[in-house]
Amino acid sequence: MARLLAFIVLLIPALMAGAGIKFLRDTLFGKLISPFPWFWLQFVVGIVFLILGLGFFAGYLLNKDRKNGRIAPKYQKGPK
Template sequence: MTRLLALIIVLIPGILAVIGVKLMRDSAFSIENWPFTNVWLQFAFGLFLFIMGLAFIGGFIYRRDKKRKKVTKRFKHR
């Protein structure tokens, strides 16, 4: 059950990051989607979603590896 919960926790930000990539791709080809009025606003929101999703997944993996003591000395702060 806990593994399923962990998968869901990682899957949601991953889906948001994929949506961010789609929004950035659409704005590169000048395709406007519904809630956005400008292409640059759509690109900025897509970039925000992508960065936040990537940061969450990276932090999740870093925290898991830190708990299992698989992080090198260079990345250990405490």
């Protein structure tokens, strides 16, 4: 059950990042999607979704690697 919950928690940011890429692609090709009245708004929402989705994954991986001791000393938490 815990693995399924972890999968769902990681699936949401992946879908968000995918939607961000789709919004950016549609803006690049000049296709306006219905909830957005302007291209610039669609582009900004796409950038935000992409950054939040990838940022969540990056933070998750950094935290997991810190627990397992597989990162460089400069990225370790605490005093140096």
